[in-house]
Amino acid sequence: MNIPNPASAQLRKWKSLCLLLSLAAVLSTCVNPLEVEVPDELQGLVVNASLTTYPGLQEIRLYKSAAFTTRALYYAVTNAQVWVEDELGQRQFFFESVKNSGIYLPQNRNFVGEIGKTYVLHISTSDNQTFASKPEKLKGTPPIKKIYSEAIISEDPVMGQVLSGYKILLDTDDPASKGDYYRWSWVHYERQGFCLTFDGIPFGGNLATRIGIACCETECWDIHRCYLNCTNVLSDALVNGRTISRQPLHSIPYCPRDYYIEVQQRSISRDAYNYWRTVDQLSSNNGSIFDAAPAAVRGNMSCTSDTTQQVYGLFEVADIYETGVFIDRIPAQFTIPTLFTCEPTPISANPFECRPCVESAFRTRTKPKYWTK
Secondary structure, three states, rough: OOOOHHHHHHHHHHHHHHHHHHHHHHHHHHHHOOOOOOOOOHHHHHHEEEOOOOOOOEEEEEEEEOOOOOOOOOEEOOOOOOEEHHHHOOEEEEOOOOOOOEEEOOOOOOOOOOOEEEEEEEEEOOOOOOOEEEOEEEOOOOOEEOOOOOOEEEOOOOOOEEEEEEEEEEEOOOOOOOEEEEEEEEEEEEOOEEEEEEEEEEOOOOEEEEEEEOOOOOOOOOEEEOOOOOOOEEEHHOOOEEEEEEEEEEEEEEEOOOEEEEEEEEEEEEHHHHHHHHHHHOOOOOOOOOOOOOOOOOOOEOOOOOOOOOOOEEEEEEEEEEEEEOOOOOOOOOOOOOOOEEEEOOOEEOOEEOOOOOOOEEEEEEOOOOOOO
């Protein structure tokens, strides 16, 4: 029979403790703090300019890059002289908005670009720097042939095949000319019956639930736009002169309510196409410490007074074809189990109270242009 030796057990404990302390010391010497070099400043003018064939969409935004911090990266460029000139020497001057610094709007609010004309954007800043774009020819865009949806079917371990949503797709006929480039964007409008919603107990009720206060106006719509990974461009290099079919626009979840969407199709230049492709590549980074840091992208602008001055952004000249449709989200095969993703309709908090539909970038009292219901 072996009798444990208390002294031997104590010695083993001390040896184990010393080993752990030694290992911790070694590991601490192997870990160095990560040092990341962040540029203090990206010098240069940033231009975000658009000239289209649609009234009200002509706008030029000018910013100056600021120091890299956790706050704003750009400062508005004010008191600049801005104009667009065509190949005949005709100029349209843009003046700074009274409400928004750095945003310049055309003197003639009805000014639009004309198909077939070539335009150059000119900028003269208050520090006597001059800038100009490359000549951009405004090419016509074909009409959108069809906008339609396609069911997204997924496998659920319990429910089997599940209708989880829809792809929204587009068809358009590309003209026979070579070198056509397109860009698509969309806006979704959703009619609202309540202009204020919150968690609470409805008028005369006794259970906590999602409740709302009705809109004072008869109609009000929420506005939903794409804000992340929104670049959607295409070259006709592989489809020249044929139909561009099944061009993806957007994906939406299943909900037994119609989905209204307005789509814009733009004809753009090759420079604009390459610019948006670069923006898409930068915005696709997933946040790894080894990813390229997001930065301003050079487009078709240059500094004519100092060739070493950096200029970022784009002067986009485009014809626009716009339309709006309702996407039917009622499944054709009712036997397919479905997952509901709709927000529940709130219960009225007080039928005698209402809130105004406040105009903003996310809400409007104006009926959408192609709304027919």
